[in-house]
Each structure stands twice: as structure tokens, then as C-alpha cells.
Amino acid sequence: MLRRVDAEQSVAELMADIGRKARAAAQPLSIAPPDQKTAALLAMADAIDRRSAEILTANKRDMANGLEAGMAASLLDRLKLDDKRIAGISESIRTIAELKDPVGDIIAEWDRPNGLHIERVRTPLGVIGVIYESRPNVTADAGALCLKSGNAVILRGGSDSIHSSNAICEALLEGLEVSGLPKDAIQLVPTTDRAAVGEMLKGLGGNLDVIIPRGGKSLVARVQSEARVPVFAHLEGLCHLYIDASADLAMARKIAVNAKMRRTGVCGSAETLLVDRLIAPSHLVPLLEDLRAAGCEIRGDSAVTELFADAKRATDEDWSTEYLDAIISVKLVDGIGGAIGHINHYSSHHTEAVIAEDLHVVERFFNEIDSAILLHNASTQFADGGEFGMGAEIGIATGKMHARGPVGVEQLTSFKYRVRGNGQTRP
Amino acid sequence: MLRRVDAEQSVAELMADIGRKARAAAQPLSIAPPDQKTAALLAMADAIDRRSAEILTANKRDMANGLEAGMAASLLDRLKLDDKRIAGISESIRTIAELKDPVGDIIAEWDRPNGLHIERVRTPLGVIGVIYESRPNVTADAGALCLKSGNAVILRGGSDSIHSSNAICEALLEGLEVSGLPKDAIQLVPTTDRAAVGEMLKGLGGNLDVIIPRGGKSLVARVQSEARVPVFAHLEGLCHLYIDASADLAMARKIAVNAKMRRTGVCGSAETLLVDRLIAPSHLVPLLEDLRAAGCEIRGDSAVTELFADAKRATDEDWSTEYLDAIISVKLVDGIGGAIGHINHYSSHHTEAVIAEDLHVVERFFNEIDSAILLHNASTQFADGGEFGMGAEIGIATGKMHARGPVGVEQLTSFKYRVRGNGQTRP
Numbered sequence: 001m002l003r004r005v006d007a008e009q010s011v012a013e014l015m016a017d018i019g020r021k022a023r024a025a026a027q028p029l030s031i032a033p034p035d036q037k038t039a040a041l042l043a044m045a046d047a048i049d050r051r052s053a054e055i056l057t058a059n060k061r062d063m064a065n066g067l068e069a070g071m072a073a074s075l076l077d078r079l080k081l082d083d084k085r086i087a088g089i090s091e092s093i094r095t096i097a098e099l100k101d102p103v104g105d106i107i108a109e110w111d112r113p114n115g116l117h118i119e120r121v122r123t124p125l126g127v128i129g130v131i132y133e134s135r136p137n138v139t140a141d142a143g144a145l146c147l148k149s150g151n152a153v154i155l156r157g158g159s160d161s162i163h164s165s166n167a168i169c170e171a172l173l174e175g176l177e178v179s180g181l182p183k184d185a186i187q188l189v190p191t192t193d194r195a196a197v198g199e200m201l202k203g204l205g206g207n208l209d210v211i212i213p214r215g216g217k218s219l220v221a222r223v224q225s226e227a228r229v230p231v232f233a234h235l236e237g238l239c240h241l242y243i244d245a246s247a248d249l250a251m252a253r254k255i256a257v258n259a260k261m262r263r264t265g266v267c268g269s270a271e272t273l274l275v276d277r278l279i280a281p282s283h284l285v286p287l288l289e290d291l292r293a294a295g296c297e298i299r300g301d302s303a304v305t306e307l308f309a310d311a312k313r314a315t316d317e318d319w320s321t322e323y324l325d326a327i328i329s330v331k332l333v334d335g336i337g338g339a340i341g342h343i344n345h346y347s348s349h350h351t352e353a354v355i356a357e358d359l360h361v362v363e364r365f366f367n368e369i370d371s372a373i374l375l376h377n378a379s380t381q382f383a384d385g386g387e388f389g390m391g392a393e394i395g396i397a398t399g400k401m402h403a404r405g406p407v408g409v410e411q412l413t414s415f416k417y418r419v420r421g422n423g424q425t426r427p
Numbered sequence: 428m429l430r431r432v433d434a435e436q437s438v439a440e441l442m443a444d445i446g447r448k449a450r451a452a453a454q455p456l457s458i459a460p461p462d463q464k465t466a467a468l469l470a471m472a473d474a475i476d477r478r479s480a481e482i483l484t485a486n487k488r489d490m491a492n493g494l495e496a497g498m499a500a501s502l503l504d505r506l507k508l509d510d511k512r513i514a515g516i517s518e519s520i521r522t523i524a525e526l527k528d529p530v531g532d533i534i535a536e537w538d539r540p541n542g543l544h545i546e547r548v549r550t551p552l553g554v555i556g557v558i559y560e561s562r563p564n565v566t567a568d569a570g571a572l573c574l575k576s577g578n579a580v581i582l583r584g585g586s587d588s589i590h591s592s593n594a595i596c597e598a599l600l601e602g603l604e605v606s607g608l609p610k611d612a613i614q615l616v617p618t619t620d621r622a623a624v625g626e627m628l629k630g631l632g633g634n635l636d637v638i639i640p641r642g643g644k645s646l647v648a649r650v651q652s653e654a655r656v657p658v659f660a661h662l663e664g665l666c667h668l669y670i671d672a673s674a675d676l677a678m679a680r681k682i683a684v685n686a687k688m689r690r691t692g693v694c695g696s697a698e699t700l701l702v703d704r705l706i707a708p709s710h711l712v713p714l715l716e717d718l719r720a721a722g723c724e725i726r727g728d729s730a731v732t733e734l735f736a737d738a739k740r741a742t743d744e745d746w747s748t749e750y751l752d753a754i755i756s757v758k759l760v761d762g763i764g765g766a767i768g769h770i771n772h773y774s775s776h777h778t779e780a781v782i783a784e785d786l787h788v789v790e791r792f793f794n795e796i797d798s799a800i801l802l803h804n805a806s807t808q809f810a811d812g813g814e815f816g817m818g819a820e821i822g823i824a825t826g827k828m829h830a831r832g833p834v835g836v837e838q839l840t841s842f843k844y845r846v847r848g849n850g851q852t853r854p
Contacts (some may be wrong), residue, residue, distance in 0.1 A: 021785035027771070047576030083507060104794075113814055208828060230657065230828050251850040315836060337676050344454070366845045367458050367531075370550060377545060378848030383486055387853065388844070389539055393556045400552055400841035401657050402638060402829040414827035417815070423678040425685035426814065 011195040017371045018154055019204030022127040025184035026152040030124045034101035036179055041097035041144055044175030048140065051171050057097050058167035059136065064367040066134075066160050076330040077133050079161055089140045089168065092392065096144040099391045102410045103150040109333045117420045123412040125151030126209040129200045130394070131223060133215035136159030140163040142188045142212070143172045145394050149412035152185050153423045154208065156200060157213075159192035166190075203229040212394055212407070217322075231405050234372075234398040236322040237267030238348040242339040243364070244356035245276040249283055250353040251377060253290045256381040259353060261294045265324050266353050267396060268383030273320060273338045274323060277332040282309060284332075300330040335359045340368045349372055349398045372398055372405040438622040445581055446470040446631030447613050448651045449554040452611035453579040457551045461528035463606055468571055471602030475517040475567065478598050482513055485594035486563065493561075493587050506561050506588055516567045516595070519819065524816045529837045530577040544847045551577030551841040552638040556627045557821070558650060561585030561640035568590040570613045570640070572601045572821050576839035579612050583627060585642075586619035593617075607738035629714055630656040639834070643748075659834050661825040662800075663749040664694030664808040665775040669671065669766040669792070670714065671783035672705040678804060679710065679782040680717045684805040686780060688721045692751050692824060695810030697777050699746060702767045707734060711759075718755060727757040746773045766794045772852040773797055776825045778810040798824055799832040 020228050048055070048218040057083040063282065066076050077128075102122050107284045109119040128151045130142040139157055146153035157165040169188040176183050189196050200208060201223065209317075220233050241259050242254045259270035273291075275284055280303065288298050288308045300311035313387045318329040333339045336354075341353055353375040354365040373383050383406075385393025390408030397403045403411035451625075477483070486508040493503050532549040537726075538704035539545065547843050557569040557576045559674075566584055573580035584592040596615040616623050627635060627636035628650065637657045640650040647660050668686050669678045702711055707730065715725050715735045726745050727738035738757065745756040760766045763781075772778055780802040781792040789803045800810050812820025812833030820833040 026795075027795075030797065110816060112814070116809065116814075118815060120664055123827075126797075202696065227728040246490065248850075250837050255852055279785040298698065362847075368454075370454075370457065370553075371843065373844045373846065375846040376848060377694065378846060378851040382846065382848075384853075387539070387543075388545060389537060400550075404841055405844050415832055417832050418799045419800065419802040419805060419809065420789075421803060423675075423681065423808075424809065425682055425809075426689055426806050426808040 002149065005214065005352060011191060011193050011289070012199055013254050015189070015193065015199035017195055019127070019207030020190065021184040022152040022154055022187060023116065023207040025182040026124065026126050028182050029147075029152055029185050030103070030150045031365055032150065032181060034103070037101065037147055037150070037366045038097050040147060040175045040179035040181050041093055043178045044140075044144065044172045045093040047171035047174040048090040048093065048168065050165065052083065055086060055164065055167040056081060057212070058119055058163040059189065060164045062134075062161050071160065075134065075160070077311075079136065079138055079164070081164060083410045085137070089137050093138070093140055093144045094150050094307070096392050096409075099148055099409055101265045102149065102413050103161070107415060114424050115422060116424055117122065117237065119418045120420055121416050122414050125412055125414050127152045127207055128412065129154045129156065129158045129208045129211045129214070130202065131197060131211060131219065132158065132160035133219060135214070136161050136164035136168055138214055139168045139188065141392065142394055143246060144411060145409055147185060150410040151412055154187050154189065154200065156189040156197060162192055184268065198273060201226045201228065214395055228341060230401065231412070232399070232403045233398040234267060234348065234350050234396050235304055236348045237269070237350040237396070238272070238382070239268060239270045239351045239383070240272045240322065240339075240347060240353070241270040241380060242274040242333070242343070242352070242354045243276060243279070243287065244334075244339075244354060244358060244361045245278040246358035246361060247279070247283070247355040248357060249286065249412070252283065253287055254376070255355055255379050256287050257290050257351070259381055260291060260328050262324065262379070263371045264326050266381065268381045269324065270380045271329065271377070272346070273328055273330045274333045274342055276332065276333065276335055277303070280332050283357070285307060290331065295326050297327040298330055299327065301332065303318045303329045322348070336364050343371070344371050350378045350396065353378060353380045370398065437619050438618060439626055441618065442616070442623055442626035443561070443632055445616065446554070446634030448611040449581055449614060450580040450634040452609035453551065453553050456574075456579055456612050457577050458531070459577065459608060461530070463608065464528065464574055464577070464691065465524050467574060467602045467606035467608050468520055470605045471567075471571065473518040473600045474518040474598035474601040475513065475520065475595065478508065478594065479513045482591065482594040482598070482632065483508060485590040488590045490520050490589050498587065499516065502561065502587070506563070506591070508563055512564070516564050516795050519564070520571045523575050523819050523836075525835055526575060526656050528575065529840050534562060534842060541851050542849060543851055546845045547842050548845055549837070550833045550843050552839055552841050554579045554581065554634055555839065556583065556635045556638045558580045558583045558627060558638060558640045558642070558646065559585065561588035561590050562641075562645060563591035563595055565641055566595045566615065567599065569641070569821055570596070572819060572836055573839060574612060576836040578839055580792070581614050581616065581627065583616040583624060589619055595698040603833060628655065629655045641822055657828065659822065659824040659826070659830045659838070661777050661808065661823050662696060663775045664696070664777040664810070664823070665699070665749045665773065666697045666778045667699045667701060667770045667774060668807060669701040669760070669763075669770070669779070669781045670703060670706070670710065671763060671766075671781060671785060671788045672703040673785035673788060674706070674710070674782040675784060676710055680714055682780070682782055682804070682806050683714050684717050684721050686808055687718060687723055687755050688753065689765060689806070689808045690752050690852065693808065695808045696751065697780070697807045698749055698756065699773070700755055701760045701769055702757065703762055704730070704765075705760050705762065711735060714763065715757065724754040725757055726744075726754065728759065731757045732757045751776070762825055763791050767791065770798075778802070778807045780805060780807045799823065
């Protein structure tokens, strides 16, 4: 499927053609019966398993190219596939196959005094563009989630994983074919030319309804600033954990370590710990000792460094840094008001948690902070579609439009109104 | 409140300042208790009534300027206020005051096996920009709807109505003041310089979350093509009415006349009538005679002009023309498949209606057409937030993102997740 872009066809023409094909596929896909989409997904998973040798061969080629190009070890690890990872990919597709089909769901319905019955029902969005870095599994996850939600998808993977992504995509296409769905429902951009991304950001002449970037901050920042179509994404997860004076100390200690250290590289990892000044004398040292014992570097304001000598002094930059590493910034604040003020100023509106027994504090935290996910007495690391019960997600969005928080199959839908009458005219 | 833009302050600086003030007002507004917002709205309505002489004086000034500038009679009529229209404005604010407050509504909630309780709750969007033509009542409607939904609003009215809009806005500000809400919650752009619109389209440095254009096609087209923030709007309402072979002829005749002729200038007015070829010999002439008798010009394809001599011959352009006038284009189609094909090709995805007794036909119409509103056995003129039971609307959106169909107070909200735990950490 890797087409060579011939000299006669510019990248702009290639992408416009992909957009037209995606739009044409979106219509039959939008009315495909749930069973047909499920069958396609199960066939895709089987094809992934059956073609695993082929996929591994393609991946070896990408890995060899990466090594030769001097790719960093962490990136090579993300790129690498093995039998276990391939089994994980097909398993993930099977999980998506089993999700409830969102299309046609009646979200709300009501009657009007004149006898009209109004239903608001879910519909696919249309054509979704996914732009991602060199993680071959995203090809399968994004393709499967978009199909389940009745959308056509245009996949633009990282150039370093092009052979792996292509081999995986071939398996997805086999699933489309055996189930009788249009093959253009899933298209992998067949060129590594960066101009292809530029064309997607311009919206492919109206044939792209939304873009989902999956990757590092620079990719997301470029997409958010240049895209002429809606974007579902978060630029960063600068998540806060606030320990109120009313907190249960044992719970706070357990959650602080989990929120920061369970996995430091995920967007739901806590980056700043705010502690109520009232309880600093008793609570701060145990909290920070636990974090230090777990291998975390502590950067505190002057009040923190006074109480905890092992803390480095935080600079202004620390309060707006997403470390994605075993580092945490720590500040004393004047109760819930101080916590809210700090969070509303520095937060990336992703996820924040409060540890408190005082429910008035919790209500203020829930009401006055405008982030996608707010948690009470639970770890910020629950910021995840799977943990929310959505089954699978394609990312977490911090925008306020349409999708916010985990983006699962429901968030990949729009809606329309169906109105049933028996001859009503408007007076 | 009409500030003179002094030489030192550019329009860009003025608008940036308005954006910052709106953002600052949005936070307290987002947590204002429902009663406080209701009180503000009722005070606004009272202030409109009390200040009616003042508002009429301002309106006379706009009318005089309009007359002098040679404004068209239809535009002068839209601009003109009188006692009855002012009473309508305050009545409309009172209706909005009585709507259910959407902020804090729990849209969905569920429990997770680990004991986490997840709620999805409505939150305001933030700052809304409304760009509209010289209709003074939009100042009050838009201001009231945005306030009810907890949003700050920046109003940019037509320059021909600036004095009327300003007098109305003064009454709104009085309502904010007596109820203790931030006065920057509603700001009317105090300059008629068109560069102000350009600044809004650029998003006021991140301080504008959504733009709602209210006005003619050229205004909406400019906003949709240039805005760097989300837009809730429809460019046109190219609505279709399909009469299936299974239709009840009497119902079809009644609905066709209503859909086209009740009001021809509204977006929900039908522009194209599609008739199943099977029943053309018996049904077409009565349908078209009713329309002609109601004063409607008929433009048909060759099959239509053959059967109905008074029809003009439609050109290709007719199928994509929103007449907003007493003209209808008429075409014979091959059943529901032909109707769906025509509509999906020419529709503006606003509103379409099917008249049929065969429910399989209705289901295909409902499933296979991707427009915001689909009606069965009812007039397209029901495309209206009030008729949907939303109480009031700020417009109808045809985009697939976030708001689709009538945009009422619920559609002016976003949501966030509140998660309640008792010490959960993620394994």
C-alpha cells in the first residue's frame, strides 16, 4: 500500500485525493450496521495475529533505520514490536470490538405539546485525521476506535515507523475487506513528506472534520496553532494535588506517591503538590519523605525548603513545568482558596485532585476549578479513558468544545435531531 | 458607555483589553448561584421597561442616520424600535430568566468497580463573542442567554444600531450591578471600526472561546472562513421537503404550503420540494396549485414543467439556492433513494422533512441524511429552539462539533468530570 508519490502528483494532490476518498467512505460507514463493524474489527484482530511475522519483519526494518539514524533509546523502545506487543495490539482491537456501538444511540428524547416527538441521536463525526509519532500501536488503536464510531480515518504516523504502521494497516484493511466495508474507511498516508501534515492541518478542502494529534508537546503545539479544523488534544498535563488541612494523612501520603510516581511519563502524573499551610508542620515532612523514598526529587518554595532540608529551591519556572519525570514541585498555600488561586493560574486544565475530609472544601475545589477532570480522595493517575470505563481512548482533551477529558468512542460522535410528527404545521 | 477610542489606543489594544476583562469576569460568573443570575435577568428586563424612552431616543438617532445614509426599507424595519418591540425585548429576557439553569447539571454519572463515582457536569464555556447586524434586540437576547449559561459575552452589533444597542446594554449593565455580578460579564464593543471584528476572529489572545455570528450569509461566511476560534452558526438553510409515494396527499399539501410560505425569510423555510416520481401524475399538480395559490413561484425540472405548465424551468443553480423568498424549486426523484441522493448532494445540513406513511422510508430518511434536524410528517419551519422546547435560542448551528441544531442555554455550556473516591490509587 506504500505508494510512491510520482513526480506528476504533488503531495497536495495526493492528500486532496485521500480526503475525497475518506469523505466518500464516511457515508456508507455512517450507516453500517453495528454487527458489520464488530465483524470487521474481529477480522482485523485475527489478521494482526496471522500476519505477526510480516509485521515483525517490517518493524525490524524500521528499527534498523532508526538505529542507523541514531534514534534515542527511549524512542527505539516505543518503536519496537515483539510477539507480546503484537498480541497486545490485537487484544486492544478485540476490546474495542466489544464496546457498545455509539451510533444511533438516543441521547435524549421528549414530547412537545403539539405532539411532535423529538429525539437527539448520536451520529459519526465524519472524517477524523490522526497525526502521531512513531508508535506503531496507535495505527491499530486509532483505526479501530474511528471505525467503531462510524468515522473514516486518515492516519499519519511518524516517518520512523512507516513500515510497521503500513504492515499493521494492511491487516486492518483485510478486516474491512472481508466484512464488506469500504476500504477507504482507513487510509494510512503513504508518504513521509512533512507537507502531508500541512495539508491535513488545512482541512483537506473540507474533507476533514477533526484532527487528533498523539505525541509530544511540539507536535501538539504545532497542530493546535496551525489547524483550521477542530482539534481534540491536550498540550500538557500539568496536574496538581492539593492536601487540605482536613485531609487524612495516611491517605494523602499513599495518594501523593501514587499520583507522582506510579508512572511519571503519563499526562495524569502530578507535577505540583500543594499543601495547606495550617498542617505543614505535621504533614509536610512525612509526605515528602515518602516521595523521596520513592525516588522523587523535591523542589519547594522557601517555606518548604525550611521544613524539609532535602528539597531544592523551586524557581518560578517550576510551577509551570510538566516534568514527566521523577520530580515534583511543592508549595504551601493558604487553604482551599490559595490552592484554587494557584491551580487556576498555572494549570493546563487537565486533571487536579484534592485530598480532604471537609466536604465544603471539596465542593469549592469541584466548582471553582475549571479543569477537565477533578478528583476527590483519589489519585490523578485515574485520568484515563479505560479507568473511566470508556473501554479505550484515543487521548485526553483539554479544550472546552465537544470532547473534554478522555476521548473514547462516544466522544468521536456528533448528534442530530429526529422529529416525528403526524401532520404538524407551524402556526 | 460609548467610549471614544483615543489616538493612543489602537483597536487591537482596546479589544485585547475587552478580552482580558471578559476572561476575568467569566470566573466569578461561572460560580454565580442560579438565583443571582435570575435576579440579574429580571432586573435587566425591568430596566429595559423603565428606560424605554431613552432607548427609543437612541433608536431615533440610529433611524435618522440610516435614513440619511439611504438604508433599505427592510433594514430600517429591522432596526426600528417601538413600544411594542421594547416590551417584546423585556419579555424575552424574562422568558430566559425562567429557564432552568444549565450550570452544574449532572449530565451523566456512574460508578466504577474500584468505588470511584464519576459525574459529568455542565460548566459554562467561558467567553462568547456575538457578532451581529443591526438588530437591537439581539443585544438583549444574546446578553441574557450568555448570562443564564454563566458565560461572559462580548457583543459586537451592527454599526447602524450602535446607539440603540448601547442604550439596551446600559439596561443590561444595570441588572448586573444591582445583583452584584461583575459588570464586565456583558461588554458591548464601543467602536464601529471593522478592525474590532478582525480582532475577535483572531480570538483576543485566547480570551474568546467561541464566536456566534448572527446575520446574513456574507457575515457568516467571513466569520466561518477567518475565525481562529470555534464558530456556532449556519451559513444557509437550504431545506428540503420530500413527498414519498406513501404520503397522505392532504397532509403533504398542508405541510408543503406551511414549510415554504409560513415565513419565507427564515432559515427553516423549505427551498426545494422533491416528489416521488411514482405519484407525480396524481400528486404533483395539487401540491403545486396550492403553492401557487399561496403566492409562490414554481421552478421545476423538465418532468415538472411537463406536468405543470405554470412552472418555470429550473437551472442547475436553483438546486443550490436559498431563496428566502416566495420561490420553490421542484424536482421528481426516484423514491427515497433518489431523495437521499439529491439532499446529501445539495443540502446545507440544516433541516429536511419527509412526508410518508411507509416507516421504512422514514427510517432511511432519518439514518442516511446527515443534517442537524430531520422531520417526519411535520413542517421544516419547526426548526427553531423555541419550538424544540429550549425556551430561546441564539441561532441554529450546522457544524458537527459541540452545538448542532438550535443553540440554547445548554448548548452554551461545556462539561467537566467530578470524581469522588475514598483513597483510591491506581495499581
